[in-house]
Amino acid sequence: MNLPLFSTDDIRALEQAFARAHPRVSLMQRAGARVAAKASELAGRKKGATILVLAGPGNNGGDAWVAAELLRKAGQRVTVVPFGNAHSAEEAAKAARAAYLKGKGHVEAALPSPIDADLIVDGVFGIGLTRAPDSASAAAIGACNASGIPVLAIDIPSGLNADTGRAPGAVIRAAATLTFIAGKPGLFTGLARDVCGTTEIETLGVKLPPSTGALLTRESMAALIPSRPHASHKGSFGSVGLIGGAEGMVGAAVLAARAALMMGPGKVYAGIAARDVPAYDPINPEMMLRRAEELVEDSAITALAIGMGLGIDKTAPRLVAAALSRDIPMVLDADALNLIASNPSIGAAFRAKTAGVPHQSLSFILTPHPGEAARLLAVPTQDVEADRVAAALRVAAQFNALVVLKGSGSVIASPSGHYFINPTGNAGMASGGMGDALSGMIAAFLAQGLPAWAAAQLAVYLHGAAADACIEHGMAPHGLTASEVIFEARSLLNAGLAGHPHG
Numbered sequence: 001m002n003l004p005l006f007s008t009d010d011i012r013a014l015e016q017a018f019a020r021a022h023p024r025v026s027l028m029q030r031a032g033a034r035v036a037a038k039a040s041e042l043a044g045r046k047k048g049a050t051i052l053v054l055a056g057p058g059n060n061g062g063d064a065w066v067a068a069e070l071l072r073k074a075g076q077r078v079t080v081v082p083f084g085n086a087h088s089a090e091e092a093a094k095a096a097r098a099a100y101l102k103g104k105g106h107v108e109a110a111l112p113s114p115i116d117a118d119l120i121v122d123g124v125f126g127i128g129l130t131r132a133p134d135s136a137s138a139a140a141i142g143a144c145n146a147s148g149i150p151v152l153a154i155d156i157p158s159g160l161n162a163d164t165g166r167a168p169g170a171v172i173r174a175a176a177t178l179t180f181i182a183g184k185p186g187l188f189t190g191l192a193r194d195v196c197g198t199t200e201i202e203t204l205g206v207k208l209p210p211s212t213g214a215l216l217t218r219e220s221m222a223a224l225i226p227s228r229p230h231a232s233h234k235g236s237f238g239s240v241g242l243i244g245g246a247e248g249m250v251g252a253a254v255l256a257a258r259a260a261l262m263m264g265p266g267k268v269y270a271g272i273a274a275r276d277v278p279a280y281d282p283i284n285p286e287m288m289l290r291r292a293e294e295l296v297e298d299s300a301i302t303a304l305a306i307g308m309g310l311g312i313d314k315t316a317p318r319l320v321a322a323a324l325s326r327d328i329p330m331v332l333d334a335d336a337l338n339l340i341a342s343n344p345s346i347g348a349a350f351r352a353k354t355a356g357v358p359h360q361s362l363s364f365i366l367t368p369h370p371g372e373a374a375r376l377l378a379v380p381t382q383d384v385e386a387d388r389v390a391a392a393l394r395v396a397a398q399f400n401a402l403v404v405l406k407g408s409g410s411v412i413a414s415p416s417g418h419y420f421i422n423p424t425g426n427a428g429m430a431s432g433g434m435g436d437a438l439s440g441m442i443a444a445f446l447a448q449g450l451p452a453w454a455a456a457q458l459a460v461y462l463h464g465a466a467a468d469a470c471i472e473h474g475m476a477p478h479g480l481t482a483s484e485v486i487f488e489a490r491s492l493l494n495a496g497l498a499g500h501p502h503g
Contacts, residue, residue: 005213032066057084062093064123127162132169150175165190189409234266238447241301244308252309259440271295303446307336329446425464428476
């Protein structure tokens with residue numbers, strides 16, 4: 001199943017409910033014990049490892065003090081550097097600090113310079129931080145990052161926002177993050193992949209209620225792969241239409257069509273908006289090329305993607321308007337999104353098309369990158385990136401459609417308020433054509449009968465997992481192309497998404 005994600009407020013409520021139900025159980029002691037075990041693992045499980053523990057004044061710092069005492073008792077050479085006002089800490093954190101001091105644990109008032117340790121344990125700030133760290137903490141964070149010593153972050157890297165994945169100031173760059181009770185969205189989107197390292201979730205025995213957010217997993221995505229009965233034919237798997245490719249951008253539509261072809265639909269058509277339509281695709285002659293005006297009205301098409309390299313000239317609005325008159329599942333990407341945002345008649349037509357459609361019946365998927373999402377919302381791009389989950393949900397609600405907000409930790413959002421974050425993918429995907437390929441993949445799964453919500457999840461996860469497989473083959477992160485990702489995606493699809501993260 002997918003891994004549930006909870007906001008900071010939700011986590012606080014879960015902690016309080018657990019404390020009321022289990023007054024004799026200390027979540028801080030449980031968390032500290034998990035931190036100590038993970039720290040020993042990262043230090044090579046050797047006795048006498050030098051471990052520097054940074055302990056803030058909150059409960060995150062309390063976890064750090066508990067871990068420090070357990071590590072000291074286990075024979076590690078531990079030094080704790082406290083931050084903030086210890087007198088303002090909650091009683092559990094004060095008790096953890098007192099236990100370490102009673103055992104004559106070593107404490108330093110400031111970071112050593114230079115830092116010399118086998119491991120740093122970061123317990124300065126927890127999930128409640130929403131501001132930039134103070135100057136002293138920021139200097140310590142910078143020194144830890146510059147040291148090159150691996151860092152284990154407790155719950156979240158200090159300085160990272162647990163809800164948004166953004167950092168308003170200095171932020172720890174951890175080798176590993178051990179987070180408690182449940183995942184938080186900020187650990188998987190925005191800056192998270194650059195600062196969290198490997199992320200593990202420890203529930204500490206807290207029972208989790210249903211959540212509106214979740215992290216996609218390999219196991220759940222494998223269950224969505226369409227079946228292929230032996231007694232079937234090309235008509236059994238639908239016909240995909242891909243419309244785009246204005247002058248100078250024909251490759252965008254062809255690339256989307258190639259991606260669709262590799263996902264298993266029965267037929268794939270590319271509708272080219274440029275004046276001169278190629279006779280055929282020499283790489284994939286199985287693909288059928290048509291004029292965009294003809295294909296957009298073809299009744300044989302069972303799913304459509306439009307916008308890839310389409311442009312916004314006088315032909316493009318007519319094509320998008322014609323597409324919106326169809327009653328088939330549809331992906332709107334790139335210039336189709338720009339027209340929805342900038343052309344009042346197209347925007348009104350789209351809203352009319354989706355108005356009143358129940359959330360569970362939605363069949364339109366918008367696939368913006370942050371700049372396109374900003375245009376749809378009429379806000380600066382930095383506002384979208386400041387809270388990617390909130391922005392994706394806003395677009396979904398405003399247009400009553402499913403939304404894939406692309407980027408590091410792509411967000412799949414529904415106007416119902418539910419969302420998923422994708423854990424796959426890497427920096428090699430920051431190259432031209434990746435979004436075109438994704439649109440083709442989603443459309444292919446729509447044509448094969450997957451509900452829009454499932455088609456978006458499977459395609460997004462598979463797209464990123466294929467790019468990760470390219471890293472394993474030495475093809476990424478430098479110089480990775482969308483065409484290479486397409487072939488890896490087909491291999492993983494046929495292998496049931498074998499062995500990729502969070503499964």
